Amino acid sequence: MILSVQGVTKWFGEAPARTDALRNISFSVDHNEMLYIVGPSGSGKTTLLSVISGILRPNSGSVVVEGKDIWRLSADALADFRLHTLGFVFQDYHLFPRLTTLENIAVPLVLRRVPWEQGLEKARHVLEVVELADKAQLPPQRLSGGEQQRVAIARAIVSEPDLLVLDEPTASLDGDTGRRIVAFVRNHVLNERRAIIVVTHDDRIYEYASRIIHMEDGRIVDEPRPTA
Amino acid sequence: MSGVLKLALKLLLGDRGKFMTLVIGITFAVFLMMLMTSMFFGIIEHSAGNIINIGARMWVMDPDVQTPQNSIPMPNYVLDAVRSIPGVDYAVPLYVGAGLVRLHDGTYQPATVIGLDDATLFGRPELLDGHTLDIYGNNAFFVVRDANYAKLDSPKMGTTFEINDRRGVVAGIAHVSVGSLFGLPTLYTTYSRATQDLPSTRYEMSFILAQPKSAAAIPAIKRAVAQLGYLALTDQEFTTRNDRFYEFQTAMGTNILIMTLISFIVGLSIAGETFYMFVLDNLERFAALKAIGARSSELVAMIFYQSLVVSFLGFGFGVLLASALVAFGKLRIPNYAAMITFQNIFMALVMVLVISGVSAYIGIRRILRIDPFIVFRS
Numbered sequence: 198m199i200l201s202v203q204g205v206t207k208w209f210g211e212a213p214a215r216t217d218a219l220r221n222i223s224f225s226v227d228h229n230e231m232l233y234i235v236g237p238s239g240s241g242k243t244t245l246l247s248v249i250s251g252i253l254r255p256n257s258g259s260v261v262v263e264g265k266d267i268w269r270l271s272a273d274a275l276a277d278f279r280l281h282t283l284g285f286v287f288q289d290y291h292l293f294p295r296l297t298t299l300e301n302i303a304v305p306l307v308l309r310r311v312p313w314e315q316g317l318e319k320a321r322h323v324l325e326v327v328e329l330a331d332k333a334q335l336p337p338q339r340l341s342g343g344e345q346q347r348v349a350i351a352r353a354i355v356s357e358p359d360l361l362v363l364d365e366p367t368a369s370l371d372g373d374t375g376r377r378i379v380a381f382v383r384n385h386v387l388n389e390r391r392a393i394i395v396v397t398h399d400d401r402i403y404e405y406a407s408r409i410i411h412m413e414d415g416r417i418v419d420e421p422r423p424t425a
Numbered sequence: 426m427s428g429v430l431k432l433a434l435k436l437l438l439g440d441r442g443k444f445m446t447l448v449i450g451i452t453f454a455v456f457l458m459m460l461m462t463s464m465f466f467g468i469i470e471h472s473a474g475n476i477i478n479i480g481a482r483m484w485v486m487d488p489d490v491q492t493p494q495n496s497i498p499m500p501n502y503v504l505d506a507v508r509s510i511p512g513v514d515y516a517v518p519l520y521v522g523a524g525l526v527r528l529h530d531g532t533y534q535p536a537t538v539i540g541l542d543d544a545t546l547f548g549r550p551e552l553l554d555g556h557t558l559d560i561y562g563n564n565a566f567f568v569v570r571d572a573n574y575a576k577l578d579s580p581k582m583g584t585t586f587e588i589n590d591r592r593g594v595v596a597g598i599a600h601v602s603v604g605s606l607f608g609l610p611t612l613y614t615t616y617s618r619a620t621q622d623l624p625s626t627r628y629e630m631s632f633i634l635a636q637p638k639s640a641a642a643i644p645a646i647k648r649a650v651a652q653l654g655y656l657a658l659t660d661q662e663f664t665t666r667n668d669r670f671y672e673f674q675t676a677m678g679t680n681i682l683i684m685t686l687i688s689f690i691v692g693l694s695i696a697g698e699t700f701y702m703f704v705l706d707n708l709e710r711f712a713a714l715k716a717i718g719a720r721s722s723e724l725v726a727m728i729f730y731q732s733l734v735v736s737f738l739g740f741g742f743g744v745l746l747a748s749a750l751v752a753f754g755k756l757r758i759p760n761y762a763a764m765i766t767f768q769n770i771f772m773a774l775v776m777v778l779v780i781s782g783v784s785a786y787i788g789i790r791r792i793l794r795i796d797p798f799i800v801f802r803s
Contacts, residue, residue, distance in 0.1 A: 243801045252716055252797045273720050280718025287800050291713035295439020296432075307428035308719050316428065364801055 199360055199392045200226040200249065205258030207244055207415075218244040219255065220415040226360075231383055231393045231405060236412035242396045243364065245412070249394065250283055250362055251275045263359060280308055284353030288365040290345050292337035298348050299324060299333040305356040320355055326385060327351045343374040350378070354386055361386060361393040372401055379405045429719075433727035436707060437734060443703045447696055447735040448742065451780060454692020455743020455773050456750075461685040462769035463751055465678065467762035472671055473664045474603035475521065475539070479548035481634035483646065484663045485516070488656040491670040493663070494607070496521055496631035503655060507633050510649040512642030516635040517542035520619040524612065526577060527587035534576050536588070536610045540619025547634055550613055554582055555597030560615060565596035569611040571604040572759030588612070591622045608760060689776050696739075697784045700732060704788035708795060716797035728788045736781035743777075744770060 207219040218241045226232050234242045247253035249260055251267045259266050267278055279285075284305075292301045299320050306316035324330050327347040329340075337345050346366065353361055363382070367375030379395070379402045387393055395406070403409060411419030437444055470477075475493035476484070485507055487497035507516045520540030525533050541549055541560075549557060550569060559565055566588075568580055580586065584595045593612075605611055614622075620629040635657065637643050643659060650657035658666060672678035704711070711724055747765065754761040 247798050247801055250716070252801075273722075276715075276718050276720045278718075279716065283718075285716060285800075287713065287716075289709075289800075291709060291800050293436065293439075293710055293713075295436050300432075300435065304432065304714070305717055307432050308714070308717060308723070310428065313428045313431055 198225050199228050199230075199263060200394075201259075201261040202245075202249065203259045203261070205245070205248055205255045205260065207241075207248060207253065207255045217415050219248065222258070222415075222417060224410055224417065226392045226394060228392055229387060229389045230407045231387055231395065233403065233406040233409040234394065234396045234412060235398055235400075235403075235409055236418075237398065240412040241415040242398075242412055244415075246362060246364055246394065246396050250285070251279050280305065281356070282359050284356065284358035284361040286346070286349045286353045286361070286363040286366055288368050290337070290349040292345060292348060292352075294336055294338050296336070297334050298329065298337055298340065301337055301348055302351045302355050304352060309356060320351070323351045323355045324348075326354075327381070342369050343378060346370060346374075346378050347381070350382060350386065359391055361391060363393065363395045363397075365397055365399075366395060367397065367399045367402055375399060376402055429723050429727060430730045433730045434734060436710070436727075437703075437731040440703060440706070443699055443706070444735065446699045447703070448738045450695030450699060451692055451736055451739020451777060452742040452746065454688050454695070454780065455740050455777060456746045457688030457691070458685050458773045458776055459744060459747030459765065459769060460750065460763070461681050461688060462772055463747060463763040463765045465681040466766050466769055467764040468606065468677065469668050469671055470603060470764050471606035471762045473667045474601070474605060476660055476663050476667065477603045478550065478601040479519065479539075479634065481519075481548060481636070481660060483635040483637060483643065483657055483659055485633035485635055485650055485655055485657045486631075488654075490656070491674070492667045493521065493632075498626050498628035499630045499633070499655065500628045501630060503653060504630060504633050506653050507635055507646075507650060507657075510646055512638050512646050512649075514636040514638045515545075516633050517545055517547045518616050518630045519548065519632040519634050520616050520623075520629060521631040522619065522623050522625065523609070524588045524623050526593070526610070526612075527590075528578055529586075530578075534610065536577065536612050537605060538588075538612050538614065538619050538623055540614055540616040542634075543615045543617050546615075550599035550601045553598045553600050557597075559596035560613070562594065562596050564592045564594045564618075565614065566593050567597040567599040567613040568595050569599045569601050569613070571601065571611070573605060573608055573610040576608075577610045589623055604760070606762065689780070692739075692776070693780045693783060696735070696780050697787055700735075700784040701787050701791070703731075704728070704791050708791070709799065711792050712795045712797045713800050715795060716800045721793055724792050725789050728792060729785045732781045732785035732788070736777045736784075740774060740777045744773065 203223050205219055205222040208215050208217045210216055222245060234245060236242050248255045254268060260268055262282055270278060299317055302320035302323055303316035306319060324333055327350060329344060329347055332340060337348055366378060383405045410417050487499060490496055504518050507513060522538050524536050524538045526536050527533055553570060560567060580595045582595055586593045637646055647657045751763045751765055754763060
């Protein structure tokens with residue numbers, strides 16, 4: 198098991214205006230598993246993703262990643278945890294427009310203090326994996342939406358994280374491109390040492406999930422069920 | 426260079442518009458600060474010209490004298506008294522006054538007249554033409570060839586003129602290291618001729634130039650002179666006294682200080698606001714870096730580095746621009762009193778570092794408050 202979430206609750210504001218975003222959430226994720234967290238807008242998917250990622254502190258409960266309760270870590274240790282254990286693909290990609298595609302991919306390595314040239318070399322290799330080697334020197338805004346998504350994925354996997362987190366990976370893409378991207382992740386990124394969590398409400402990509410958690414009003418309303 | 430700093434540099438240089446605005450803003454501020462302070466230092470240096478040109482180790486004067494231009498004459502017995510102070514190697518009188526030179530076209534030109542001790546000619550200028558002993562000739566004067574030389578119709582050796590209705594002859598063309606502040610030509614002659622030809626009060630001696638036997642003797646000389654009711658200062662102390670006079674007892678120092686502060690505020694405003702806009706524009710990127718795993722200290726280092734890069738570039742360009750203008754000014758305007766010193770470069774550097782620090786601080790406050798959670802909101 199790579200991730201164990203136990204009794205996580207998260208609310209915003211104070212009573213009587215309090216909003217319960219997560220209510221007693223518990224689940225786990227195994228290696229080589231691609232878990233989908235699905236549900237309508239406002240169901241708490243993104244909040245859960247932020248809690249799992251060590252970005253948003255829960256009000257109660259624990260998040261254990263690779264045997265480590267991340268919310269017991271100091272701020273710097275939490276930053277190190279995100280850097281060394283997690284890979285993020287944000288919904289809006291959040292690529293750096295002032296950097297080339299290659300440099301964008303090397304950012305997590307730079308933060309890991311990998312020497313610049315060495316980081317670029319590794320980024321070049323990953324760029325080949327996502328089949329964008331010819332776009333290395335272009336700024337990301339010159340790429341199509343699907344290409345930008347692949348750059349974001351390349352940036353997320355360049356430091357070989359144990360847990361990959363994808364937030365609405367198909368939200369900005371057309372149906373075919375979205376499916377191709379998720380299929381690529383499933384076939385090329387998922388492996389025995391890694392798990393992937395995908396937050397989405399795009400049912401066209403459900404077929405690639407190992408398991409799906411359905412959320413509503415901050416609760417898991419549908420027990421994890423295996424898919425085809 | 427660390428990868429994080431390289432990343433910071435690329436983010437900064439990538440936004441060319443803001444980068445240029447920042448550099449130009451700081452350049453402009455440094456340029457103005459440098460120009461203001463260099464003018465002030467130039468004026469101060471010119472005002473202390475006589476102290477530098479005469480080159481005496483100690484100056485004895487009336488306690489109310491503030492600058493070498495304005496003396497209060499002392500009686501001759503003070504010279505004897507100073508000469509008799511143990512620790513004084515020698516002491517000579519100096520006359521500093523003004524004469525009215527009548528030019529050949531009938532117009533009058535005021536001139537500074539410096540009367541040197543007849544026996545030693547202590548403090549005499551370097552001669553470009555003529556011989557030192559020629560100063561003892563009848564009605565002889567040395568004329569200083571500086572920015573104000575032309576005001577005496579650029580006299581040649583042997584040229585005669587009238588000074589205070591007496592005949593004067595140019596017996597030498599001299600050079601001094603620092604020109605006059607007030608735009609007057611300078612004439613050197615002997616002490617006796619100066620006091621004889623120029624109208625004066627009952628006492629004639631403007632200053633006494635003293636040479637201590639050793640540096641250790643200086644405090645005792647000062648005490649002994651003070652007992653006489655006069656003031657003895659080393660050349661450095663007299664220069665400082667002169668500087669303080671122009672800084673605090675004329676409007677010059679205050680006005681230049683205000684202009685320097687305004688330049689500083691302009692620089693701070695431009696740099697602070699532009700840098701803050703730069704941070705705001707990149708807020709989501711910094712949040713993404715934070716989410717990916719950048720530590721707060723790394724983000725702070727990035728911001729400081731970016732701020733320092735634009736500040737040092739602006740500082741360099743500003744100093745270069747100010748130096749070029751001062752050099753050009755000195756070439757084209759002979760009287761131009763501006764001087765770039767290590768002091769005003771250092772002052773501008775400190776101010777730039779303050780601008781850099783404040784700009785970075787404004788950005789850092791915003792960066793540290795970013796919630797990386799925003800990267801999950803589309």
